[in-house]
Amino acid sequence: MNMLSQPRITDLRKTMSERALAEHLCISRRQVRNRIEVEAKADAQLFPIEEQGAGGTPPTMTRAEAIKALQELAKSPEGLSPDAVYDFAAAVYGRDAGGMSLATRWQIDGLRKRATENGGVCLPKWLDKHRAGSQRQAMIAGLADIQERITDISFDLVQRFPGADFTALQAELLAMLAGRKAVPIEARLRNLEVHAQAAVDHFGDAGEVTAPDREGSSDDQAWLKLGL
Structure with a gap:
C-alpha cells in the first residue's frame, strides 16, 4: 500500500478504533501503533540536532504550519512550485552545513501530497503550466x-x-x-x-x-x- 496516497493514520484514528483501522488498512494493530508514533514524531519535530552537523540549521517551523502555508500557495493563482515544497521541507526538517535540506524524498513527497489534497496544483519544472x-x-x-x-x-x-x-x-x-x-x-x-x-x-x-x-x-x- 502506498502510504503517500492514503490519509494520515493519526487523522483516521480520531474516528476509528485501532482494530477497525487495522482492518481498513489491511495491516496489524502493531503496525497501526507504529505508524501513529512515526507521524507523531514528525509533527512534534523530534529530530536530533546533531543530525544537522556543525554549522547546520535547525527546524524553524512545524510540519502543520508548513502544510497550511503550502496549501495556500497551491490554491494561489500561480500554484505551488517544487522549489517551494523543498524550501518548506528544509524549514521543517532543518538543513545541513552545506545548506541542503535534511528532509528525505519521502518527507518532501508527503508535504507535496498534503499541500494539494484539497485542491490546487504543484507542477514539475519541465511543464509549461500555461500551455x-x-x-x-x-x-x-x-x-x-x-x-x-x-x-x-x-x-x-x-x-x-x-x-x-x-x-x-x-x-x-x-x-x-x-x-x-x-x-x-x-x-x-x-x-x-x-x-x-x-x-x-x-x-x-x-x-x-x-x-x-x-x-x-x-x-x-x-x-x-x-x-x-
Missing part, C-alpha cells in the same frame, strides 16, 4: 519520433552485430539515454497526463508559441541549451 495541454501533445509526438529513431538505430546495430538481441539492445539504448534508472513509459505517460490536466484546469492553455515569437528559435540555440 500544458499543447505541450502534452507535442511531447507525445516527440516521444514517437525518439522511439522511431531508437528503433532505426537498434535495427542498424543488430545488422552490423548480429549476436546482439534487438529488444535488449533497444532497451539498453533507452536506459543510456535516460542516464538513470528507467521508469516504465506507462508511468511516465500517466504522470504527464495527470500534471498536464491539472495545469489546464488551473491555468487554461495559451497554446504553443509560434516560431517567430520564440527566443533563440534556431536549432543551434536549442542544442546549446541542452549542453550538446
